[in-house]
Amino acid sequence: MNDLPTLPDPVAPTGTAYGAAAESPSAPLKSPPEPRLLDTLQQPRILLGGVVVLAVLLAAQTWSTHNKMGKLRQEMALRLQKGDSVNAETGTMARAVQETSRELQIKVGLLESKQLEAQSQQLALEQLYQDLSKNRDEWALTEIEQVLSTASQQLQLAGNVPGALIALQNADRSLSRSDKPQFITIRRAIAKDTEKLKALPSVDSVGVALRLDNVIAQIDHLPMLSDEKPTLPAAPEKKVKLKPLLDKNGKPVPVVEPSEPSPWLLALQNTWTGWSTEMWTDVRQLIRVRSVETPDALMLSPTQAYFLRENLKLRLLNARMALLSRNETAFRADLIAAQEALVKYFDTRAKNTQTVQALLRQVQTSNLAIEMPTLSDSLNAVRNYKAKQ
Numbered sequence: 581m582n583d584l585p586t587l588p589d590p591v592a593p594t595g596t597a598y599g600a601a602a603e604s605p606s607a608p609l610k611s612p613p614e615p616r617l618l619d620t621l622q623q624p625r626i627l628l629g630g631v632v633v634l635a636v637l638l639a640a641q642t643w644s645t646h647n648k649m650g651k652l653r654q655e656m657a658l659r660l661q662k663g664d665s666v667n668a669e670t671g672t673m674a675r676a677v678q679e680t681s682r683e684l685q686i687k688v689g690l691l692e693s694k695q696l697e698a699q700s701q702q703l704a705l706e707q708l709y710q711d712l713s714k715n716r717d718e719w720a721l722t723e724i725e726q727v728l729s730t731a732s733q734q735l736q737l738a739g740n741v742p743g744a745l746i747a748l749q750n751a752d753r754s755l756s757r758s759d760k761p762q763f764i765t766i767r768r769a770i771a772k773d774t775e776k777l778k779a780l781p782s783v784d785s786v787g788v789a790l791r792l793d794n795v796i797a798q799i800d801h802l803p804m805l806s807d808e809k810p811t812l813p814a815a816p817e818k819k820v821k822l823k824p825l826l827d828k829n830g831k832p833v834p835v836v837e838p839s840e841p842s843p844w845l846l847a848l849q850n851t852w853t854g855w856s857t858e859m860w861t862d863v864r865q866l867i868r869v870r871s872v873e874t875p876d877a878l879m880l881s882p883t884q885a886y887f888l889r890e891n892l893k894l895r896l897l898n899a900r901m902a903l904l905s906r907n908e909t910a911f912r913a914d915l916i917a918a919q920e921a922l923v924k925y926f927d928t929r930a931k932n933t934q935t936v937q938a939l940l941r942q943v944q945t946s947n948l949a950i951e952m953p954t955l956s957d958s959l960n961a962v963r964n965y966k967a968k969q
Contacts, residue, residue, distance in 0.1 A: 717758065718966070724751045724766075725962045732955040737905065741777055744955065748774045751958070762965070769961035776953045785903060788946050791939050792900045795918075798936055799889050799896075803927045806880040880925070892921050899943075906952070915944050 731747035734740040752770045755763045880888065899914035919940055926933050 717760075720754055720758065721962055721966055724754060725959065725966070727751060728955050728958050728962065732959065735777075735952050736954065741780060741952075745774065745777050748777070748955070748958065766958070766961040766965060769957040773953070773955050773958050780952070788903055788943055789900055791943050792896055792903070795936050795939050795943075796893050796896050798932060799893055802889075802922075802933050802936065803930045804880070804885055804888075804925055805927055806885055806925075885925075888921070888925055892918055895921070903946075912944070915940060 727747045728751060731740075731744040735744045748770050752767055752774075755767050755770075895914045895918045899911050899918070902908075902910035902914060919937065922928070922933060922937060922940075928934065928937070
């Protein structure tokens with residue numbers, strides 16, 4: 581592209597026609613063309629064309645390069661923007677990661693402190709377990725001794741046989757868990773005391789106490805001699821339907837029924853019967869005759885009657901407490917006093933009073949004079965074993 585056309589040499593070579601004509605003198609002389617001038621005129625044009633072409637090419641190259649540079653700059657700007665946004669996101673994520681790592685470090689510190697605390701507690705528990713395992717038999721025997729001592733006291737004071745049996749069974753169960761041959765003597769003593777308690781006659785203390793409670797609840801409703809009200813008239817007797825008469829052959833004998841009276845006569849008869857019955861009932865309520873062995877019972881005032889009922893309740897409550905404490909003497913004395921008060925001040929003809937007296941007689945048949953055994957064999961076996969340790 582940059583190569584320019586070469587100009588022809590002005591000197592013609594020898595051996596051409598032009599040279600031959602010059603050398604031969606016989607040829608006619610003609611004016612030859614001026615090639616040097618033409619070549620000189622054509623050279624600037626060719627140079628100008630080449631320059632124009634070169635300028636066009638340079639312009640095209642410059643425009644293409646400018647476009648490429650512009651696109652490159654735009655692309656670089658976009659990439660720089662994307663890089664800035666990525667850098668900003670990266671910085672945000674880095675800060676979040678730093679905060680998260682800081683929180684994790686705090687949590688790890690807390691976990692480490694709790695782990696150290698748990699380890700210290702575990703060591704303390706292991707030490708406590710070792711101490712307890714060393715003295716486990718001693719603790720078990722101490723607990724059994726305390727339970728048996730309490731059961732023995734309740735057995736002597738309140739006659740609580742079921743409670744003592746439960747205490748002995750629990751003690752034997754506790755000793756059976758350890759399964760040591762050294763406890764055979766203690767278990768043998770516990771079995772002996774258990775057989776003694778099972779051989780005792782059973783006393784229904786709960787049933788007797790419930791009967792006493794029932795009597796106490798009925799005291800306020802019992803009629804007294806001082807406040808006795810007239811009895812209501814008895815209910816009229818029901819007509820009995822007669823069986824038909826039979827003859828020798830077994831056939832019913834016809835009965836001649838009397839003729840029915842007139843309606844007005846029946847109404848008059850019913851009126852007279854009702855009026856006479858009511859009048860007789862009122863007369864019976866006005867006058868009553870009865871025999872009382874203790875005249876003082878009829879002179880009680882309402883206040884004295886109230887305190888009499890309360891004193892009777894207290895007597896029965898004392899009998900209930902004597903029942904629970906196995907006090908035979910006090911139990912009998914209170915029941916006898918309650919029976920005497922019922923006979924002296926209350927109407928024994930009333931059904932309620934008779935029911936209460938029957939309940940008290942049932943309670944009096946209970947036998948509380950039972951000698952309770954002690955749990956000395958079991959307690960002595962436990963104490964002797966502890967003394968040997």
